[in-house]
Amino acid sequence: MKAHKVIVVGDFGVGKTSLIRRYVLDVFSDQYRATLGVHLYKHTDTIPIAGTEEQVRLVLWDIEGAPLPGEQMMRYSLGASGAIVVGDLTRPDMAEPMRRAADMVEARLPGRPIGIALNKRDIAPAPDDASVAALKDRYGALIACTSAKTGDAVPNLFRDLTKRILGGKAGTV
Amino acid sequence: MSDGSTFDVQVLLEGARIVAVRIDDEMIVKEVVGDWCEIPVGEDVRDAVPALIGLEDELAQELPYIQMPFVSLGDSHETPVAISVQRDWKTEALWVLLRDVSEEAAVQERLVHQHNALSLAHRELAAARDAALMADNAKTRFLANVSHELRTPLNVVIGGASILRKPRETPLPVEDVLAFSNDIHDSGVLLLQLVDDLIDLSRAETGNLTIHEEWCQPSGIIDEMIRLTRGLAEAEGIVIAYHPSANTPEIYADPRRVKQILLNLLSNAVKVCKPGASIAVETSVAGSGDFVLIVRDDGPGMSEADLAIALEPFGQPNAETRARGTGLGLAIVRRLAALHQAEFSIETAPGEGLAAITRFPAERLAASAGR
Ligand SMILES: Nc1nc2c(ncn2[C@@H]2O[C@H](COP(=O)(O)OP(=O)(O)OP(=O)(O)O)[C@@H](O)[C@H]2O)c(=O)[nH]1
Ligand SMILES: [Mg+2]
Numbered sequence: 249m250k251a252h253k254v255i256v257v258g259d260f261g262v263g264k265t266s267l268i269r270r271y272v273l274d275v276f277s278d279q280y281r282a283t284l285g286v287h288l289y290k291h292t293d294t295i296p297i298a299g300t301e302e303q304v305r306l307v308l309w310d311i312e313g314a315p316l317p318g319e320q321m322m323r324y325s326l327g328a329s330g331a332i333v334v335g336d337l338t339r340p341d342m343a344e345p346m347r348r349a350a351d352m353v354e355a356r357l358p359g360r361p362i363g364i365a366l367n368k369r370d371i372a373p374a375p376d377d378a379s380v381a382a383l384k385d386r387y388g389a390l391i392a393c394t395s396a397k398t399g400d401a402v403p404n405l406f407r408d409l410t411k412r413i414l415g416g417k418a419g420t421v
Numbered sequence: 422m423s424d425g426s427t428f429d430v431q432v433l434l435e436g437a438r439i440v441a442v443r444i445d446d447e448m449i450v451k452e453v454v455g456d457w458c459e460i461p462v463g464e465d466v467r468d469a470v471p472a473l474i475g476l477e478d479e480l481a482q483e484l485p486y487i488q489m490p491f492v493s494l495g496d497s498h499e500t501p502v503a504i505s506v507q508r509d510w511k512t513e514a515l516w517v518l519l520r521d522v523s524e525e526a527a528v529q530e531r532l533v534h535q536h537n538a539l540s541l542a543h544r545e546l547a548a549a550r551d552a553a554l555m556a557d558n559a560k561t562r563f564l565a566n567v568s569h570e571l572r573t574p575l576n577v578v579i580g581g582a583s584i585l586r587k588p589r590e591t592p593l594p595v596e597d598v599l600a601f602s603n604d605i606h607d608s609g610v611l612l613l614q615l616v617d618d619l620i621d622l623s624r625a626e627t628g629n630l631t632i633h634e635e636w637c638q639p640s641g642i643i644d645e646m647i648r649l650t651r652g653l654a655e656a657e658g659i660v661i662a663y664h665p666s667a668n669t670p671e672i673y674a675d676p677r678r679v680k681q682i683l684l685n686l687l688s689n690a691v692k693v694c695k696p697g698a699s700i701a702v703e704t705s706v707a708g709s710g711d712f713v714l715i716v717r718d719d720g721p722g723m724s725e726a727d728l729a730i731a732l733e734p735f736g737q738p739n740a741e742t743r744a745r746g747t748g749l750g751l752a753i754v755r756r757l758a759a760l761h762q763a764e765f766s767i768e769t770a771p772g773e774g775l776a777a778i779t780r781f782p783a784e785r786l787a788a789s790a791g792r
Pocket of ligand 1: 258259260261262263264265266267277278279280281282283284311312313314367368369370371394395396397398537
């Protein structure tokens with residue numbers, strides 16, 4: 249069983265760590281503790297694919313946040329099979345850091361699937377359909393309004409991304 | 422090199438595959454041969470050093486050197502390590518150096534954390550400042566509007582009065598005197614209404630608009646308000662229809678404020694409608710138990726953008742109707758509804774007429790309150 253590397257990137261404090269910890273450990277904390285460098289989470293999930301339950305091993309890279317993807321973020325992205333770009337719905341300036349992160353992923357990991365998490369849905373209204381459609385068109389990304397706090401849409405986003413990763417590399421799995 | 426804080430790992434590569442890992446720390450426990458940690462081909466290596474996953478391919482693509490300064494395992498022990506991976510082209514071996522960086526990490530982490538927390542606070546402050554500036558602009562616009570709205574009827578009053586009192590050889594014809602006094606009277610009424618509206622609005626803004634609630638019958642109030650507006654409507658050739666149903670429930674509300682809501686909505690409707698149009702007042706109890714009051718007209722309706730303007734104080738998207746109201750009506754209705762925890766909304770589209778909907782919550786209904 250091959251393991252897949254999935255990076256999670258975005259501005260700081262948007263909830264990257266919280267989303268991963270919700271998915272992998274099913275926990276949440278209101279405390280903000282900035283991530284330094286990168287934290288690795290190993291996770292084995294069972295994902296229904298074409299009618300059968302498939303075991304998939306993932307290594308999730310929780311990468312230090314920044315409004316602009318720096319050299320470190322690029323270095324940590326090497327060899328990833330897919331990426332999740334996280335934005336914080338409570339921020340009026342959510343779009344720009346997300347676009348930059350997604351552009352970095354596209355340039356560094358061409359052709360690899362991207363998932364977009366519009367996070368903190370529990371304390372912010374959903375974005376308008378037009379801007380979601382624009383993101384979807386631009387990056388061909390999976391998009392979900394998530395809440396790491398309540399767990400809403402979190403596992404599904406990771407699983408849908410994993411399905412795309414497996415789908416794209418069906419021959420080598 | 423095992424001094425407790427630093428350890429080496431050597432990973433051997435066969436082609437692009439990792440075949441063995443040497444490590445002088447107990448991080449990888451497998452079959453130990455001498456000071457080597459021998460690991461069968463494949464996944465176990467990746468289990469031990471998950472950071473290497475995905476990198477095999479990168480290194481196979483002749484990337485000479487990879488360095489990752491702070492890596493830690495988030496779900497188990499949190500000793501952060503710096504990882505360097507380098508390929509030895511002569512021996513084909515892949516060298517992986519893991520260095521314990523917990524001390525540097527602790528300092529850096531504090532710095533990063535402080536930096537991030539400060540930046541977030543700074544952004545919040547900036548957003549609050551922008552909001553305050555916008556509120557300030559809105560206030561300035563509002564004041565400019567107020568003085569404009571006061572000035573227009575005042576000019577009529579002063580202009581009219583100065584014509585009337587001007588000494589002249591032949592007195593003004595009676596029709597002219599009548600016309601000027603009518604204009605002065607109407608402007609005075611408009612001014613009074615404007616001042617009343619302004620007082621209500623400012624009370625609502627400061628939370629001082631009080632309501633005196635009692636059980637009241639909406640159908641009676643609706644009848645009364647239609648009677649008040651009917652004269653004006655009929656003069657314009659507009660019909661107002663209302664068919665009260667026998668079982669209209671009583672609501673717990675301030676009858677004076679409900680009248681004000683209705684009067685504003687009805688006079689708005691009359692203002693925008695053309696001769697021949699009709700206005701209907703409808704009441705119903707929704708499935709949710711809410712009491713729904715609708716003032717519907719088949720006038721010109723408005724676009725979403727115009728509606729946003731109309732809901733603001735002095736927002737009159739249609740210049741033609743400007744002279745005929747204070748422009749504070751909808752802003753006041755919205756606040757009066759809110760005082761009753763009622764939801765006020767407008768459904769409209771250009772050419773589709775307009776429905777102003779006030780939804781009193783079920784708790785204000787006699788039936789659900791056990792009356
Ligand atoms: N209400 C709410 N708060 C959230 C959610 N996700 C994260 N938070 C909070 O947002 C803050 C930042 O969350 P983190 O997960 O640490 O953010 P991060 O993206 O990992 O931040 P960096 O590591 O600095 O890049 C924390 O206080 C979390 O509790 C969410 O879905 N809802
Ligand atoms: Mg983090």
